[in-house]
Amino acid sequence: MKKNKALSQLANQLARKANMERWCFCLLSTLQQTLQLTNITFLIEHEGESQVMASWFDDQFHFYPEPLPQHDFNDVPLVYFNQAKHDGKSARIIDSRCYTAIWDKPEHGLSRLILPIHTHYRQVGFLYAETMTPEPFDVQQKMVESLLILIASDLSARLLQQEVLTHHLTRRSVEAELEVRNHSITQYLSLLQNLHRVTLTLSKASNLEQLYRDAVQLGREYLAIDRMAIFLTDFEKNEMRGTFGTDPQGNLVSRTEFSSAIPDHPLVNEALSRKDHVVVKENAPLYFGKDQVGVGWNAMIAMWNGDNCIGWVAADNLINQRILTEHQKEILKLFGAALGQQIVIRRNHEMLKQLNLELEARVNERTKALVQANEALEEANQQLAQWSMQDGLTGIANRRFFDMALKRYWEQAVAQGSPLHMLMLDVDHFKRYNDQYGHLEGDNCLKKIASASR
Missing domain, CATH: 3.30.450.40 (GAF domain)
Structure with a gap:
């Protein structure tokens, strides 16, 4: 009732x-x-x-x-x-x-x-x-x-x-309106200058991690945004991954541990299907991870590499509950485009750097293999040279070695005016021994004589 x-x-x-x-x-x-x-x-x-x-x-x-x-x-x-x-x-x-x-x-x-x-x-x-x-x-x-x-x-x-x-x-209130518009234009120009400063700083990031971190920190500081986060997408896996974001108290935090399937939601679908567009929803639940922490406006700006969406920038007004002006929307759109470009440039740079490292490692590996091959060849040549100076049966120096040694010692004796001595051994009746006992015993006889003469 x-x-x-x-x-x-x-x-x-x-x-x-x-x-x-x-x-x-x-x-x-x-x-x-x-x-x-x-x-x-x-x-x-x-x-x-x-x-x-x-x-x-x-x-x-x-x-x-x-x-x-x-x-x-x-x-x-x-x-x-x-x-x-x-x-x-x-x-x-x-x-x-x-x-x-x-x-x-x-x-x-x-x-x-x-x-x-x-x-x-x-x-x-x-x-x-x-x-x-x-x-x-x-x-x-x-x-x-x-x-x-x-x-x-x-x-x-x-x-x-x-x-x-x-x-x-x-x-x-025409005069008041003009004054408001002039103030608004002044704010817009100030935001553009801040955006230019942020973009220059981001272009100097040494790696992707620093780029994500600086983008969130500087975006909040210079573009008058309460909270900001950067998410990357992999549409082949239907996956979104965190980089850096802002906790409910306004602190910059790493969110690399966060990953999830890309939500099938009108806000997300609209943002990821439109280039150069900021999707803003008023009266929206605001999140940290998957936990709702408040209500306010929620904005998404997709980042692109050609026709491929590589992620998005998320922003909201959880902390101060300030309205989002049209000028801020335009600045966020430009910020998302600039950040997307920097991500693509940095990814290509790191990919090229990795390719150079792999190429250098491959060259070093080939160089090492070539050095080893040359050393093996040198060792083989030395072995061949040694074998060419030895008698294959007895292992002692052969006639080639004798001729080379005689020439060297002869020249040395002539130069020094010193005598040169030479000892010759002759095996008596070797042919008869070889014919009577066979070639195997003849070879053994020569080996024993060579061993005794060392």
Whole structure:
């Protein structure tokens, strides 16, 4: 009864709210408590586009004074929303797939509610909600739909009033707008200068590890990013690997131990399929590893080598919760392209360095083998020379050695004027001995004489 009463009084409460932020908070908080909803997103229709104005996510209320384009918001699955928008009626879908969290497992039994807010002649807005207990909505569905029809006119009038007020303020604040733009341009130029400084430093990295480390550290320091991490991809293995990143406290940490299959998630798929594009999702779960540590905007910038994606840069606003400006998006896009180039250059350099080391090792191996072959050849030549000076049967010097030695000693004796002596041995009756006892005994006889003469 209390829940029915809360819904019946909601229209009157909304009519008394002073501004859109309070109006949205009253609407979402009441529906969240009454219908036991976990997440709620409130969208308005503006010039044919659906834009997110407020959300209730993990018990946190967020209001966006400048509504976000629906495709930049992490919570609403487009496939169901567009169908409900086309049909113009409420829809409840049971779907276990994760459209928000990258690492969370599917939630079986999760109901998704899409509720249009429309007047008799046009759609004004939508409510998208998720719940694990759809019974309260089922019981009160007609009352909820009647309530949304009842508040549609109030919402339409408030949006029109806000549009007129915005237009009026815009006309009155041209000078202020110019000042803001000049300040914005100054910030952009400062970021460009910082990016140039970062790029120059990265080009001097001595190896890939230093490149990854410096990229995260300098990217955060000079590009005004809370947290940053660099992941590498191997699509043949469907694998992503960590390099360096930022922990929840903002410290630079090595993440080389982190590896996982590449998540099949809309954010990841969009980022890895588009060149020169920064994919940003608001109201997104923020992670350290696979553990969720907060909620905020999450950005991904893919890095490319030609048509091959080699990894991505991840960034978020976990620590300071600052908004991401259009200028920062552009700087992140340029940063991702520059870092991708440096990774490719460094990989090619290290590959060339490794090839040179392998070539040098191969040359050294061939040189060593050639030296060994030359030494073996020299040894063989010496052995052949020695054998050419020896008698094959007796092992003593032969006639060739005698002729060479005689010539050398003769010249030496002549030069010194000294006498030269020579001893000759003759074996008597050797032929008769050889003929009588055979060649084998004759050879043995010569060997014994040679041995005795040494």
